[in-house]
Amino acid sequence: MRPALRLYSIRQKLTAMNMLVSGAALLLACTAFASYELRTFRESIVRNISIQAQIAGANSASALVFNDPEAARVTLSALSAAPYILSAGIYTEQGDQFATWSRTPQTNEVPVRQEPISSAETHVFTSDRLILVRVVQFQNKKLGIVRIESDLAEIKDRLFGFAGIVLAVLLMSLLAAFAFSSIFQKTTARPIAQLAETARVVSRDKAYDVRAPLTTNAAEIVVLIRAFNQMLEQIELRDTALKAAREELEIRVIKRTAQLEAVNRELESFTYSVAHDLRAPLRHIQGFIDALMEDAAPNLTPQAHTYLSRIIESTRRMDQLISDLLALAQVGRQELNLKITDLTPLVQNVVRDLALEAGDRHIDWRIGKLPVVPCDPGLMKLVFQNLLANSMKYTRPRDPAIIEVGQTPSNGEQVIFVRDNGVGFNMKYAHKLFGVFERLHRREDFEGTGVGLATVQRIIHKHGGKIWAEAEVDRGATFYIVIGTTLEPAPAGTIPALANSESA
């Protein structure tokens, strides 16, 4: 991440900009003015000194002519009236010192004239002095040279005064700029700040119904605020549409779900009542044939007797079909009642019950260790009842019959298997195995309604699991089950009470 930048508000930036611009402009103007002033002032000093030099020269001409240095000195001393003149001197044409005057008596020494004279008058500015040299003429005859040295303190004083004024003006203008920018930011910075605040509220609260207030006449900002508000309007429209669509979708899902549930309930109750109503006529058929056989027994031929028995057998079979269908419907309707269940005793109980029906058949039951899983123990019992009863049925020709239940890991899942050495089936028909009323064997060979495995599959699917089978004709069949239900693994010692498989 980039380090957080120091952020400045537009108001601050605008104020700073205003002050910088006005300060810079003022400074430039003052500088220009000062340099102009300086030049003018220097010119005026030069002119002033030049006049002094002319006067001094003119007054000393006779002294030079008559070689009277004293008179010349008196003339020079008159220069003391000009406050900035430090010293003055008059030199002969040859360059010799004729008369000098100095404001400070201690430094009586007046420097020797070194400046060349290229014209009638020459001046030189040093760092703190102005030195002006002028030729003294009389009747177009060069008599000598006047040299005046003047202090520049006056310029300095003036410059300082000037700088003071500039500083004061600058300060005042900056203050004024600050004040003005505070006023002007109302029309420039504040609308932008408000816009920013609005944007912040929108992004924080997802409130698309707020609008940025239009409180300025600055064209670009007005455009910006209008565009922003239009954008908000668009977003609000879309947001509303989106919400409406979502709500509609939810309502539709709820409706559809309710419809499906209603259809499902209707279907289940239809199955159930059909199954019930189908049984009444069966009961009547059986009842009246029974009555017929009882009352008319002496008049019945053995053939008639056989037919009546067959009718009764058929009604029994139909009753069985209906019972199985009812069980299947029941499985569909039933809510899963998941409990952590140890499948080993559950299967052992099923085997114990089935073994009672085995009569004198020789069956080798091999029940291995089975997992403890979350499942509906009642339904899971039904699964093993069906699978093991199937195994018993299809191993009838075997002596001994071997029926094995165990678990094996496969692809990271615990797979429970039920294996027998029965007659098996052709894998070609494996897809029909779990269909309702589908049978892979002739009824003369093996009884059954073809509902048992459909029930088993439905139970396993209800658990979110899967079931499949492998078989080979005359070599036996194996059914594999993966129970899909998972509960959060309970820490050791806090496992909820194991479902008592007896109560299932």
Added chain:
Amino acid sequence: MTMHRPAEILLVEDDPNDVELTLRALRNANSSLCVEVARDGEEALDYLLRRGQWRDRSADHFPSFVLLDLKLPKIDGLQVLRQIKTATATAPIPIVVLTSSGEHRDIAESYRLGANSYVQKPVDITEFRSTIRAIADYWLNVSQPSHPLPKPRPERSGAWPA
């Protein structure tokens, strides 16, 4: 009470086939039984509460027990059951619900309303007959201990494999 009268029971059943078969099974179980048949819930209540056509029925006895179907025209079985068990006079009469429904809520509701027994009609006629016999034996015995017990009859061996 009814010591010297033949035992009387009330069969509430709308299906004539079921009426016929139940009567036959009851006769088989106890030939001296007197069975009154009500074809719907209203008739059953009229009989027990002496209303309508039964207004003049002698008031000194009630049936030994009632065999009550649940699916009935007019007033359904559960309603009948509730009314029998809320009326002080009829509340002690044993009610045996005999129905084709094996629905959990029917069973639970019947017992909640005070049914003394709930029996699902078996489809198999042999089972049906033995069930009816067991009901008759038990409830005649329990409700009328002074009544001579029906002679135990050997189970009739049917002409078909049991």
